[in-house]
Amino acid sequence: MELTLQKGCQLSTIATLFHLPTYVLFAANPFLSTHVKPQQPIQVPGYAPRSVIPDKDMTDAELAAAFHFPLRLVHLLYDTDYFPAGEKLTYPQRVTQPVTCFRQPYDYAICLQDIQSLHQLFPFMRMRTIYKSILGKPVTELQIGKGKRHIHMNASFHGNEWITSLALMRFVNDYLLAVTHDKKLFGYPASKLYQDVTLSIVPMVNPDGVDLVIHGSRTAHEYEELVLFLNEGSDDFKGWKANIIGVDLNKQYPAKWEYEQVRKPKLPGPRDFPGRTSLTEPESIGMYELVKAGDFDSVVALHTQGEEIYWSFEEKEPPSAARMVSQMEQLSGYKGVKELDNYAGFKDWYIASYRRPGFTMELGRGKNPLPIEQVDTIYEKLPILLMVVLTSEKI
Template sequence: MQTGDRNIYDFCTFVCEAEALAAQYPWIELVTIGHSVLGRPILALRIGVGAHKVHYNAAFHANEWITTPLLMTFVRQYAEAVACCEAWYGVDARSVYESNTLWVVPMVNPDGVELVLHGAASCESVFEQVFHWNGGSCDFNNWKANIRGVDLNDQFPAHWEVERERRDVPGPGPRDYTGEAPLTEPEALTMAHFTMEQQFDLVMALHSQGREIYWNYRDYEPAHAEALAQCLAQASGYEAVKLTGSDAGYKDWFIQDFRRPGFTIEVGYGVNPLPIEQFPQIYADVAPLLLQGLLIQLGTNPFSLRSYNDH
């Protein structure tokens, strides 16, 4: 993770690393797919030229910002292996590149991430309101929502009304407020439009924490979804979990509307924000899982004994 001497990975760090990657490897496409409430760009990177279209995203939730450098480190190492025509975790990286088109959106919620990491300095124009929603506290470590106090992963039209009733949160705040209707927030709407435009074959959303893989949604998932989740579990050491009692999330909506494999990956274990000291171990677990998502098209599982997990 390229964070200098800091123990954070903020929006500026992310943008600088994304631009550097695109400059170093001209075959990585960097595009702005939308903007946050405060006008920060929501960036996507594309790597690969294959017909199998895969999407990974991170930092839907502000205090889960550690998921952004996880994705960026994966993309950087993947690009290095492709450029050098090297084996990566025992797999020919060039073959993976030629078989897949991977789109990553490493920071879905840039305003929220900046609020958690930089507080008032990140949102002076709206800080009084955000301060009020946070119970009069300047400690934003527990803030998951976007800058309007809406939980972006409760914003999708997948039994949204059920989730709103279950959450029973009356208004904006640090977490669990669904908004007044689905897709009211620009960040969630950006992700919905991007997904509909690209028509992905498989998606993964990185969250924290719990070391779990959620793979189902109200029996809308394809028949092979559980078997795929077990492959991801084998690659990572995480547990594949059949989840109930949760609606309106990004992967829920994807499974419901596209009937294709969608996964929520809860990385690490502990309390959010996860300590940055856990990053090396989390990445060692998650990188093979992310690679496995690209190997499904090839029918390959090199992680049966997790022999490459210390790569």
């Protein structure tokens, strides 16, 4: 929440009055000095504006008591010591619960709205557009933390696996809350994680495919005739994994891509077509360029389903990957799968290129797209898996 203070004071004083870690307040206001001047706007993470119309006249002391504010904070926020009845008053209210959507189909518009809401509430979260989908939808990367270890996580490479985006965004929300309010994140100090790790998140790799699965062919716009043809005339796109022109984005990477070209479909379709060659699609190229520039120590790609973790590619992963998977198995009940007759995936290319731990996590059980009713059980285990990657000292 952006506030304009009526009096000058130290940034550390504002952190104390709002019960925030000082480093979080500094991160949200990188261009401010340690002293905030009168009438200078300041971002206060974890607070949202709320309005009330007092039904009686109030003094500054009465207002402080009513809102449970220190009197000094009232003086910093308002240029008066008297608040008449009937006049609208806007005040900062602490947000302590997640705000992201959690129990409805998770399309691109909802994801974008959640990203914007989180950035407004937690302005120390950095965000930028890294590419645009074929239909021109901007795809956002989020960044949290400032540590030396760089870790990347993504969701919804496949259109009918949109529930992974919903679950990943809830984890992001929980992390931001824990950092802001100096709490533990699933048993681990969020402040230490923030200082140790720079976390990169792409919540929705394939927004065109997600919208097609959830809303049908009308979302394909100029490609509507094409997607209906590729889907054999049916407007039921529940089996659609590909991007909007029928290329499977998780079979686009130069890691034995030629194997998939030989044995997978030779033409575009709802799933498995690896493209005419590797890295032809803006979505797969965008993720490729992100990893090349990010120099990540580890990557995680969320998929559904099977409660399995794929973690190896031709023995090119480091020994630490096996240790991490073993820990995930013990804590979550998921099964680690080393040998897999599958190539050209995002994590395959990452492991082959960087010789660092890469994981494909298959969330939940059933038939894609998994029902929204399964999101609670999925999210019971997802943080366990992600925290193993985030807190591993040797990756």
